[in-house]
Amino acid sequence: MASSKMAFAAILIASLFFTASLAFPAHHEGAYPTGQSPKPGLSPDYYKVTCPQADEIVVSVLKKAIAKEQRIAASLLRLLFHDCFVQGCDASVLLDDNDGVVSEKNAIPNKNSIRGFEVIDEIKAALEEACPHTVSCADTIALAARGSTVLSGGPYWELPLGRKDSKTANMKLANKNLPPPNATLHRLINFFQRQGLGKVDLVALSGSHTIGAARCVSFKQRLYNQHRDNKPDRTLEKTLYHTLASVCPRTGGDNNIRPLDFASPAKFDNAYYQLILEGRGLLNSDQVLWTGSDPEVAGLVRSYAENKHLFFQHYVDSITRMGNISPLTGYSGEIRKNCRVVNKHIQ
Template sequence: MASSKTVLSAIFTASLCFTVALAFPAHHEDLHPVVQSPPKPVLSPDYYKATCPQADEIVVSVLKKAIAKEQRIAASLLRLLFHDCFVQGCDASVLLDDSEEFVSEKKAIPNKNSIRGFEVIDEIKAALEEACPHTVSCADTIALAARGSTVLSGGPYWELPLGRKDSKAAYMKLANKNLPPPNATLHRLVKFFERQGLDKVDLVALSGSHTIGMARCVSFKQRLYNQHRDNQPDKTLERMFYSTLASTCPRSGGDNNLRPLEFATPSKFDNTYYKLLIEGRGLLNSDEVLWTGRDPQIAGLVRSYAENEPLFFEHYVNSITKMGNINPLTGYDGEIRKNCRVVNKKI
C-alpha cells in the first residue's frame, strides 16, 4: 500500500511540474541560445600571402625610384600614415578627393599645402592593381609605403599587420580637430595622442619620425619672432641655430621656404633628432617641448633615445604598429578602392 502511495505521489509531482512548465515557459534565451556574431577579422602580416604575395616587393620597387628621384618623398609618405590614422582610424580617408558627399581631408588646415606624396601612392596602387586586381586596399598601401620609406631611409623594419579596408568617406572637420599643430604645447600633444589611445612613450617614439623630412617656415616662424605674442623668439632655441633659421625664414615672407626637420642627417632615419633636441636645436615647437616641457618621463625618454638608438628603434616599431591598429575597417566594413582618390562606383 505504501509503495502504491509513493508511485501516485511521484506521478502527481511530475504532472504538477509539467503544468507549471507550460504556464511559465523558460525564457527564450534558454530555449534559443544567442548566436554570437563572428569576431571581426584581425590584421595579419600574412593577409596577402595567398592573394598577392608580391605586394611588398611591388611597393618597395616603386618607392626606390621615387626616393632616388626625391629623397624628401620618404618622409612625406611616412607622414601620410600619421595623418590618415589620426582621423577616424587607418582607412585611407586622407587620400580621397572632394566629392558631392564630402569635403576632402586634404583641405583641412593641418593638411592644406602640406601633406604630399599622393602621386607616388597612385603609382604604387596602379602597379598593385595590375598584379593583383581588387586585392590590396589603399589603407594597406599607405602602411606598406610608410614602412618601406622608413627602411629605405635606414630605419627599422617591422612585421606589418595587414587587412585594412578603405573608407567610403572623408572627414575634413575631424582632421582639423585631431591632427596636432606644429606649435602645440606638450600638454596638448599628450592630449592629442591620448585621444588616439597612444601614451607618452608613443608620443616620444613616433615624434622620432622627424629625423627625416622637411618643414616650411610657416610651421616654425612663430618660434623665431613671436613665440609668446611678445615679438620675441623662443628662448629655448640655441643661438646659432636661431640665426641659421632666421636667415632662411625672414620675419616677412618666405613662408614656403624649407628647412630640414633634423639638419645633421636629414635623409637618414636615426636617433640624431633626439640629440639635437637636447642641444636646443629641434625645429618645431612640438619637437623641442619634448625636452623643455617639464615632464620628467618624456624628457627621460628623449635622453634614452639620444643615447641608445636600438632602444629608439624598438620603441618606434612598437608604437607605429600600435598606431597602425587604430580603428581599422576589416571584414565587410569599408571597401577596396580601385582608385585611391575616389570611392568605388555603386553597381
C-alpha cells in the first residue's frame, strides 16, 4: 500500500512539473521577446546556407555610401518604414512606374522625399553577383536599415529574413497609411494602430529621427501658420524658431534641409528625446509626443531621454515587430532581380 502511494505521489509530482514547464518554458539565449517571434517562414538564419555572406555584402556597400554621405543612413532606415506601412514589408516602395504598376514613389508622402534607391540598387547588384536570385529586395531593405542603424552607433538586432517581393505597388495606400510630418498625436496613434503597433512602438520608432534631416516644407507650417493664424507654434523653443526661420523663409526655400536632431545629427542615440523635452523637436509629429497630452506617450519620451539603454531595447523590439508586418513568404511573391521592376519585365 505504501509503495502504491509513493508511486502515485511520484506521478503527481511529474505531472505538476510537466504542466509548469508548459506554462513557463525555459528561456534560451537569443530567443525572441514575447510578441517578437518571426512570422512563419522568416528566420535570422534564412540565408545561412544559400548566401551566408549577405549581411557582409550589405554592410560593405553601406560603409562606402555612408562615408560619402552621412545622411544616406537615415534615408535607408526610412525606406523600411515607408515600405512596411504600405501593404506590408514587401519592397513595393522600390517599384518604378511600369505596365500595371503605379509607383508608390509618387505618393504625396514620398514624392521628392524618400531617397536611397541608388544605394539599394548597388547592394542588390552585389548580392546578385554573389548569390544569384537568392536575396529578396524586401530583405535587402531590412538589412540596409539594420546596417545603417548599427553603422550610425545604434543597436544591433536579430533580423528575421525570408521575405519575398511583391509584384504590385499601392500608391493609394501609401497616401493613406504614411503619417504626415504635421500629424497630431491622436492621428499618429491611429496610423500605428492600423499596422498593429502601439504607443511604445510609436515613441520608440520615432527615435529613428535621431539621425537624418527634413526639408523646410515639412515643418514650415510650425514657423508661420501652425494653427492657421499666421503665428508660429507656441511649443517651439524660441532660439530654435529663429534658427529655422533664417534658413526657411516664409516663401521659397522649401527644399532647404535641417537636421532632425540638432545635438548629434549623425549619431544614433537618445538626444532626439532630450531635445523634445526642451521644445526643440523639428517636426510637429516629433514635438507632439511630448505636448500631445497623453501621459503614457510623454512618459516614454522622458524615459528614453533619461535612459539610452531602455530606448535601444524598446527600439529593437519595435522595429522587429514592424518588420513582421504582412511579409510575403513561401510561394507568395517573387525574388526580383531588379528591385525597380517585377521579373516579367526583365529580359
